[in-house]
Amino acid sequence: MLTAHQTPAIALTTKSSRDIETDLLIFPVFEGDTLTDEADLDGASGGEVASARTRGELKGTAFDLFFTSVRGWKASRVALVGVGSRKDLSPDRLRRAATAGALAARQRCLTNIAIVHRPGTDVTAQEAAQVLTEGVILANFDGASYRTTDPPRVWLDTVQLRVGGEPAAVERAVERGRVLGECTNLSRTLSNEPSNALTPRVFAERATAIATDAGLTLEILDETRIAELKMGLLLGVARGSQEPPRVVVLRHEPKKAAGIGSARGPTSPVLGLVGKGITFDAGGISIKPAENMDKMKDDMSGGAAVLCAMAAISRLQAPVRCVAVIPMTENMPGGRALKPGDVLTSAEGKTVEVLNTDAEGRLVLGDAVWYARQLGATHLVDVATLTGACAVALGKTTTGLFGTPDSWVEQVRRASERAGDRSWQLPVFDDYKELFKSEIADFGNTGGRAGGAITGALFIKEFTGDLPWVHMDIAGTAWAEDAKPYQPKGATGVGVRTLAELALDVEAWAKL
Structure with a gap:
């Protein structure tokens, strides 16, 4: 099995934005965002941020990317990743934005990044810590390649997160995100393997x-x-x-x-x-x-x-x-x-x-x-x-859920929502038998x-x-036919995080 993923070192920081030393400092930006909580950013960019907003290059549309250099900051450059409407920000959208920003960093051969979770949303510090961790780990993945002429892969080495919150709880959330991200990547790696390299016996050995x-x-x-x-x-x-x-x-x-x-x-x-x-x-x-x-x-x-x-x-x-x-x-x-x-x-x-x-x-x-x-x-x-x-x-974006009783199906659906694995319940009426x-x-x-x-x-x-x-x-969701800003072409690892979230939340369904 080829090495298709690595886990970067992930650390929490409380430093101000100007004092975070990194190759790329990533901020989520909203539609109509004036970045008042990062008032120094426009000046450090030489007015590029405000100018881009005026030109319509910086709209905050989900997963749009804008890069700028900054002066007087310890970061080499800044990326602004669109996350859409502030009121509609969800943990999954933040997860995908982290993946989009981290993938863009790798494409530019930048190995050290930092991400800031901005205040004023319904996403808690713990949620942000988990999904940002998952997002950057999911970005540190490549599909299987047996080409002998491929250049060496560029991996993220270090990631800093500034999310606020109670330190011990946030550290636990980072660890949860680390494990879920790593296990999703492991599943993607297995699914991407050619079948002559992953026979039933080899699959059992893995x-x-x-x-x-x-x-x-x-x-x-x-x-x-x-x-x-x-x-x-x-x-x-x-x-x-x-x-x-x-x-x-x-x-x-x-x-x-x-x-x-x-x-x-x-x-x-x-x-x-x-x-x-x-x-x-x-x-x-x-x-x-x-x-x-x-x-x-x-x-x-x-x-x-x-x-x-x-x-x-x-x-x-x-x-x-x-x-x-x-x-x-x-x-x-x-x-x-x-x-x-x-x-x-x-x-x-x-x-x-x-x-x-x-x-x-x-x-x-x-x-x-x-x-x-x-x-x-x-x-x-x-x-x-x-x-x-x-x-x-249901297309390529939504997993079909079938089952009984409805209360059990709903528990799985909620787990899939937390995991970012979209799902939808379909009927299982006896008439179909x-x-x-x-x-x-x-x-x-x-x-x-x-x-x-x-x-x-x-x-x-x-x-x-x-x-x-x-x-x-998962016939429609297991494989991405086309690359997206937050998902390369190939296996998606769908289901891993859903099942893990379901098990971790056992108290919600233990009496069903």
């Missing part, structure tokens, strides 16, 4: 290293153990590949866990996370079109998100027991491959008619969700690049084009045992 480093308990199920558990859905998908499947099981046992005292008894909740780990999806016998098939290396992004979220959960000592199950395989059209019309039996004993071998993600998740239940999960979340239908419905009925098995693995994202989610629901469950369909 999981071992990540789990060991994070202090997680890990177990790897090989094909013999998978067969003993009668995971017929996973084994069916794996048949077409020369690469044997793996199932990675991770456990987090906190020093102190929250109690729930609900109808299930005075026990502690166990958060069960399941991630789709298809390291390459050719579609099987129902083969995909050649165009864009190369992108199917990212079909393990749900598995990467769950793996790296578990690492963050352990490193931050989230006060909830967690178990994660990540089924890993390829979906290939080999001579032994699953065929349309075949019937498979799941580990739970339910039978499935395979109507389309390219609807394989729900098959492997069915066995994995069942296994998470056997391991004691009380609340379930699965993450998968499951359906193109979800990407059609009619679409994937089978005449020869308990149900089929696809219901056709109508409501495709919903029927995919409802298939997974068949294996949840009526536990609180949410399905996150």
Whole structure:
């Protein structure tokens, strides 16, 4: 695996703006901003700031950038990053602005930066410390490159943050942001890897290293153990590949866990996370079109998100027991491959008619969700690049959420909002089950084009045992087709911070 990210040294400062010594001093600016709290800046810039505002070059529009040199200050230069309306400033917009400013610094070969959180907004000092830290770490990332002619990468070395607030609380927020940023970058790195460099066995080896480093308990199920558990859905998908499947099981046992005292008894909740780990999806016998098939290396992004979220959960000592199950395989059209019309039996004993071998993600998740239940999960979340239908419905900016009860879905949605992973709930009415009925098995693995994202989610629901469950369909959000000021092209790491935020906020949902 190539080195695709580094973590800069991050320190808090209370110095005045003119006394912060750095290559680039970054200020967020609002629409119509007169920068009255930084009255010396215009003079230090030789009037360039006021002139740019008059010329319309400095509007404060979200993620617009304006650079100027300054005289009499210890900073070499200043960047003003637009964040839009002051009243609408959110932690996520501040996170993205930090990423945009830090990426611009790297593009200019500047390795030492400082960011000032300005007063007069609803974003608290702790929120600012966390999201600014996340933002600069997310900027210190590059996609995988195997080109031999690439110049050496320029990384941020040091970052100073001036956010105010109570020092101890702000330091904790910085550490939280550091871990969440690092684990998001780790997930992005895994998803960007070509599939010949990240086979199921290699993915399991990487999981071992990540789990060991994070202090997680890990177990790897090989094909013999998978067969003993009668995971017929996973084994069916794996048949077409020369690469044997793996199932990675991770456990987090906190020093102190929250109690729930609900109808299930005075026990502690166990958060069960399941991630789709298809390291390459050719579609099987129902083969995909050649165009864009190369992108199917990212079909393990749900598995990467769950793996790296578990690492963050352990490193931050989230006060909830967690178990994660990540089924890993390829979906290939080999001579032994699953065929349309075949019937498979799941580990739970339910039978499935395979109507389309390219609807394989729900098959492997069915066995994995069942296994998470056997391991004691009380609340379930699965993450998968499951359906193109979800990407059609919600585009590339929003993850689809499906689940029951609504109160559990809302907890995941709130976690995604804190994480900056936008999401939207779609229905799971029982009426949709009619679409994937089978005449020869308990149900089929696809219901056709109508409501495709919903029927995919409802298939997974068949294996949840009526536990609180949410399905996150990240088919549209796992990969950025075009670079943005705050996001390079490639894997996004979506889901990592959402799952970690959910675990860290266990007291909000422990009694559901």
